[in-house]
Amino acid sequence: EAGVAQSPRYKIIEKRQSVAFWCNPISGHATLYWYQQILGQGPKLLIQFQNNGVVDDSQLPKDRFSAERLKGVDSTLKIQPAKLEDSAVYLCASSLGLAGGLATGELFFGEGSRLTVL
Amino acid sequence: KQEVTQIPAALSVPEGENLVLNCSFTDSAIYNLQWFRQDPGKGLTSLLLIQSSQREQTSGRLNASLDKSSGRSTLYIAASQPGDSATYLCAVPNSGGSNYKLTFGKGTLLTVNP
Numbered sequence: 001e002a003g004v005a006q007s008p009r010y011k012i013i014e015k016r017q018s019v020a021f022w023c024n025p026i027s028g029h030a031t032l033y034w035y036q037q038i039l040g041q042g043p044k045l046l047i048q049f050q051n052n053g054v055v056d057d058s059q060l061p062k063d064r065f066s067a068e069r070l071k072g073v074d075s076t077l078k079i080q081p082a083k084l085e086d087s088a089v090y091l092c093a094s095s096l097g098l099a100g101g102l103a104t105g106e107l108f109f110g111e112g113s114r115l116t117v118l
Numbered sequence: 119k120q121e122v123t124q125i126p127a128a129l130s131v132p133e134g135e136n137l138v139l140n141c142s143f144t145d146s147a148i149y150n151l152q153w154f155r156q157d158p159g160k161g162l163t164s165l166l167l168i169q170s171s172q173r174e175q176t177s178g179r180l181n182a183s184l185d186k187s188s189g190r191s192t193l194y195i196a197a198s199q200p201g202d203s204a205t206y207l208c209a210v211p212n213s214g215g216s217n218y219k220l221t222f223g224k225g226t227l228l229t230v231n232p
Contacts, residue, residue, distance in 0.1 A: 004161075006161075031218070033219065033220075040224070041224055042122070042207055042209075042222030042223050042224045042225055043162070043207075043220075043222050044222075045219050045220070045221075048219050055219075056219060091161055091162065093162075095218070106152065106164060106167045107152065107164065107209075107220060108164060109154075109161040109162040109163070109164075110161050111160055111161040112160070112161045114159070
């Protein structure tokens with residue numbers, strides 16, 4: 001079974017430039033998450049999708065970050081304009097999501113996209 | 119708001135030693151608890167998931183326990199090997215249902231010396 005795919009693995013940009021990250025979840029997984037992990041910290045949730053709808057984006061800095069999940073499969077996370085403090089690893093995760101009304105919780109993560117903002 | 123704490127932040131042990139990693143959480147009304155491993159520059163690999171009705175879960179040399187009432191979980195690694203060197207993270211969900219999302223600790227950086 002293929003895992004969660006992310007690209008690019010690494011990206012270096014200058015502040016005020018834009019960047020986009022792509023994620024393809026495990027086939028059949030309804031729930032998709034984007035997490036931000038700053039060096040030395042645990043991952044922090046940015047946005048959660050259930051199929052193609054947003055469930056939680058309360059911690060997404062909406063003035064510069066945007067995300068979409070068209071057709072309920074792939075997702076793209078965009079940062080525009082980037083700031084120095086956006087340097088982090090951006091992790092995409094997926095889970096089966098709702099099944100019979102209950103969340104089937106186990107999350108599966110991709111390799112992450114490491115962003116360096118100079 | 120759920121908060122997750124992991125102690126110690128870093129641990130260095132000689133090969134072959136048994137060790138315990140600790141995780142505590144502030145809201146004991148959890149749905150389950152998940153332990154992950156993260157190698158440098160890599161994503162997170164799920165190790166064990168313990169449902170709230172379970173007290174422990176085992177996979178090979180790993181054993182995770184859960185005490186919901188005290189808000190604690192431990193990850194026990196038996197006969198540690200250099201290949202176990204990684205950061206270990208625990209995470210708990212805020213609730214079940216459609217808004218299921220994980221809150222992570224900062225992790226424990228484990229180094230197993232040959």
